Amino acid sequence: MTSAPEAKEAPSGVQDELVPERVVDGLPTMYCFETCPFCFKVKALLGSRGIEYSKVEVDPTFKTQLKWSKWGKVPVFVDADGTQVNDSNHILHYIDSNGTGAFPRLGDDPEQDKWMDFSNNVLGKSIVAVIYASYRTSVQALDYVTRVDNFSFGSRLINKWLGGFIMRMVGKSRAKMFELPPRENLKHQLDLMSEGIRGYFFGGKEPNGADFSNFGILRSMQDLNGFDIVESHHVVSGWYARMQQNSGVF
Numbered sequence: 001m002t003s004a005p006e007a008k009e010a011p012s013g014v015q016d017e018l019v020p021e022r023v024v025d026g027l028p029t030m031y032c033f034e035t036c037p038f039c040f041k042v043k044a045l046l047g048s049r050g051i052e053y054s055k056v057e058v059d060p061t062f063k064t065q066l067k068w069s070k071w072g073k074v075p076v077f078v079d080a081d082g083t084q085v086n087d088s089n090h091i092l093h094y095i096d097s098n099g100t101g102a103f104p105r106l107g108d109d110p111e112q113d114k115w116m117d118f119s120n121n122v123l124g125k126s127i128v129a130v131i132y133a134s135y136r137t138s139v140q141a142l143d144y145v146t147r148v149d150n151f152s153f154g155s156r157l158i159n160k161w162l163g164g165f166i167m168r169m170v171g172k173s174r175a176k177m178f179e180l181p182p183r184e185n186l187k188h189q190l191d192l193m194s195e196g197i198r199g200y201f202f203g204g205k206e207p208n209g210a211d212f213s214n215f216g217i218l219r220s221m222q223d224l225n226g227f228d229i230v231e232s233h234h235v236v237s238g239w240y241a242r243m244q245q246n247s248g249v250f
Contacts, residue, residue: 010070012087014094020082022068024054031056031066031076034149037124038088039075041216044247045092048207049099057150061159088216089116092209103208112203115196115210123217125174126189129182130226132171137225139164144223186229194235200242207246215243 023029030046030053032039046053058065058074069076071086077094078084085094093106104112132138142163146156171182178185193214196202202210218240221227231237244250 009072010086012071013085013090015084015086017084018082019068019078019084022078022084023080023082024056026080027052027054028080029054029056029078031058031069031078032074033058033060035145035220036074037127037217037220039216040219040249041088041119041213042075042077042091042095044215044219044243044249045095045212047248048212048246049095051095051099059150059152059155061151061155089120089209089213092116092212096209102206103203109208111196112208112210115193115202116213118193119210119213119217122189123193123214125177126182126186127217127221127226128167129171129175129178130186130229131221131224132167133175133182133225135164135168138168138171141224142167183226183229186226187233190229190233190236194233194239197235197239201239207243211239211243212247215240215247215249219249 022031028046028051030039030042032042032055034057056065063072066072066074066076069084069086073086075088075091076084076086077091079094079098083094085091089106096103097105103109106113131141139160142160146159146163151159175182175185180188196210198204201207202214207215218230218236221230230240
């Protein structure tokens with residue numbers, strides 16, 4: 001007796017199959033969590049370009065609104081014609097390539113690629129280690145997240161207290177990835193990141209993919225433990241304020 005083949009997860013990037021039925025109000029549609037750092041990347045680019053879009057807030061516990069997709073993670077972007085794009089950095093490239101084409105495509109600019117990868121592989125993990133540095137800060141963060149995101153009342157209580165414990169463990173595991181303690185490490189990573197900011201932005205006079213990807217990660221930290229490190233950084237704080245103005249995401 002042969003077993004049924006396992007369903008494969010959809011790849012990142014632009015998908016072959018169109019899903020026009022997932023478009024809301026005839027506008028480009030983003031399936032997201034309100035506080036998701038990867039979703040903030042896309043929101044920032046859409047805001048910067050003045051692109052009107054629909055937003056479907058996904059229930060973080062059951063992800064009911066994404067049952068149709070094999071990707072199963074946020075953000076998922078569905079263009080007005082039904083083109084589905086998975087994975088935040090790929091979404092940034094897709095939106096830009098279909099608009100102004102203001103920044104290079106993946107593989108055309110190693111420096112931009114380096115800092116876009118940095119947003120996921122280093123900066124995202126660094127902020128998690130700081131936000132969830134203790135059980136107290138973890139519960140505080142989960143209280144904020146469960147109030148802002150689409151949690152039911154029951155899910156909010158469970159995720160705040162149980163999630164606080166789980167995320168504290170996640171914070172510990174992320175902290176072990178770096179040699180420095182979490183706050184010192186984030187300051188160190190911001191120092192490194194500042195070396196890539198060429199004038200006003202990573203892209204020079206105008207933001208490129210590296211700006212939107214790293215801004216999204218840091219924007220998700222706003223109002224949470226450790227954001228004072230960003231606010232007090234001599235280079236990143238000014239860049240962050242410029243990205244807020246450029247994107248309209250405050």
